[in-house]
Amino acid sequence: MDKLIEILEELQPDVDYNTCEDLVDGRHLDSLTILSLISEIENEFDVEVPTVEIIPANFNSAKSIYALIEKLKEE
Amino acid sequence: MSYFDLWFAFLFVPVVVLIFLLVPKKAKPYILLFASYAIFFMVSNFLIIFLLLSTISIFLAGKKFKKLDGEKAKELEKEDIDKKLIKEKYKKKKKHILVLVILFNISFLFVFKYLKFFTINLNAILKVFKLEELSIISLIAPLGISYYTLKAISYVVDTYNGKIEADDNFVRLALYVSFFPQIMEGPISTYSETAEQIYNASKVTYHNFCYGYQRILFGFFKKLIIVDRLNILVKQVFNNYMSFNGLSILIGIISYTMLLYMEFSGTMDVVLGIGDIFDIKIPENFRQPFFSKNITDFWSRWHISLGHFLKDYVFYPVSLSKPLKKLSVSLRKKLSAHYSSLIAGGIALFCVWFLNGLWHGAGWPFLFFGMYHFVLILMGNIFEPLIIKICAKLKINRESKKYYGFQIVKTSLLVFIGEMFFRADTVRDGLRMLKIMFTKMFVLSKNEFYYFGLDMFDVALIFIGLIVVLVISILKENNVNVRDEVEKKHIIVRWAIYYLLILSIIVLGAYGPTYAPVDPIYADF
């Protein structure tokens, strides 16, 4: 989780990731940033994020992103 | 036809509502489907066959996916098998169907919309090689083909991915594809956004009826008071731009962008208003686009449904495709995270904007329009780290109101120029207009202002109309829903507002012998 927040902060420093619940819906992350984020996640956690999973619900908070990573790891 | 035709908004819709209310619940979806096909048939006659072909193709594809998934699950239950191999096998089968159905649907779009442009340009090439030229066929496209084809594609892709379950009910699917308020100009909603809602629509309450018509009337206000008036000025400037100075052209292109916004968002007001009547929440297509910080922000506020479509079905699939992923992984070793993903993203963005331009029409100005935005967005992203640094050095607060104001003005100017190319007859015309703006900004000639074709009253009305829309936009941006606020008011105030709105449309509207109404712009795409 800490690792994830680190990545997020590097990509877009203006947001408080511990509390923010609308990263996508509030347009804090644009699509290019999400793309960087995905490539960072895939690199760091050794998972593959399929396009189907790229929906606002999965990327709206650090918590949900982490949950997605956990889910992908299990598969 | 246009959604602003009086008979449509004030005769057709009420009649549909009335019949809808009278029939039993089971028959209601059939009424809506019948109304949708009636509108389609009225405009496009037997071209309705293409709408049906599209609908049937995606219906069958969805069913096939479902069947294959069932077979896959069965086979996976068996023991002593290579699960991966089976998964691969079924994935391949599904993929073949997906590609086939998408090609099938796109081929109609290509034939009706792009064949002419394609042959004209092919002939230019053939001419160079002294080969025989092809004859040019221009066809009248079925109503809303650019909109319903995208809806159809989004449905097949979503069922393919398992994002949604394939629909067993043909009527529900057909209604999703062809729902009459959305057929002409969108929004391009996804299956999960509207299909259930439309199919399950069961009542029209007094409240919803009034609520919906409020919004429809506001759309008429935009169209009749602002759009058809501004049209006079815009036509003057764009048709005779050589005789104007830069300032007049600037006024002309700002007016054109306003016209486009008012026309399209006004149409959306009618569309979403009709949705409100049936208690169907059709997704918004605009979110105060002229409060955008940058071009990326602008496109998340303008024609939102098209942006979503291109993001979900072009941008991510392309940028996360295997070759591009490999590329960005290898680039990672040399560049920072920001720039390495920018290159993969940039290629995907190029596809997005190429298609965005192409979707708007088969013509070079539209492709130019797409590429223009591609370059702006890419530049914005490349220079972002630099701008942050510069701002930090100059001690500019990037969160301040002043900075936001500066961003709004900058973004709007870029948008105005983009829409100028969108409207210009050829790219060269657009470039010439740009040149006049840079070289002859304040050179006065006798043509200025007076010849815009508007009298003092028209100009005043345009301003008043724009201010009304601006105030409502500011309120909306601050999360105040004006319609809900009006509802809370006392009945006298409320009715006074309605009467003022209706009578101002009737008396001050730009219709009758001296005005030429604007044809629905987005219906041609």
Next chain:
Amino acid sequence: MKNLFKSICFILIFLVLLSVSVFILLPKQNLFKYSFLNFLDYEILEEEDNKVDVLFVGDSLVYNSVSPMEIWNEFGITSFDCSTPAQLTETSYEYIKIAVERQHPKVIFLEANVLFRDPKNRTSERKLKDFYDRYSILDDYHDNWKDLLEYGKPLNVNKGYYYVNRVNKAEVFNYMQNRHKSIKIPKVNVLYFEKILDICRENNIKLILFGIPSMKSWSYEKDRMATAFAEEYNLEFIDLNLVEEIRIDWRTETKDEGSHLNYEGAKKVSSYLGNYIKQNNLVTSHKDDPNYDDWNESYRKYSKQLQFY
């Protein structure tokens, strides 16, 4: 139930407000002397009494081709287009009957094309359109709010003329050659025509028949037939389709592929007719008469419109 009551109230109040707005926007001249529908049907009632010297009576060809304001500006002659879409001879008669109650015209130009229009061939589409034209008051009058603000009263600047300056070029062919079409003037039209003659005789009005340039509505056969008809009644007949000075360019001077003229064509026709009236000393010029200042006012507004649209 409560909602039904509310809706009915809403609509009733709306109708009252709408009527008030319409009333404010309508010209008040003669508004109370005629029934409301008469007032709407006969545009000439908006004019001040006894000021119009020449009437042009006929169908859409008239209001697309004759601009009284052009004639006023060039010759100081006051005229008015008493024309309605697809006018029947019967309507021409009704119109003239009403017009002479308020005006003392010296000359009436009756467009010959109305004589050929058979009331029996009235399509239901045409009837529906007539109905719409009759009740779509606001189409024509809603823009009067500008006049109210600027002049304090609505001004009829076009005097019946319908201004269009767009070009929709025609496939040019020689429509004035003999194609041996058989046409006739329906008996009922002759009947009404004779009634028109009676009115003119009683009021000492000179009646002139004329044909207006139109590739689609006019023909060699109509010209022959109208000439014979005029001779029979000992009237003048001017066929503008054959006048050398007018010579319409059907590629640039029509608004709808040869059916009707646009403004460029109308200028030629109006100028010719004005000149004809002047040469034959049919009426006098009011150009410098202070009583006719409102016509100058109208012309100023008319010419502004020419630059604008």
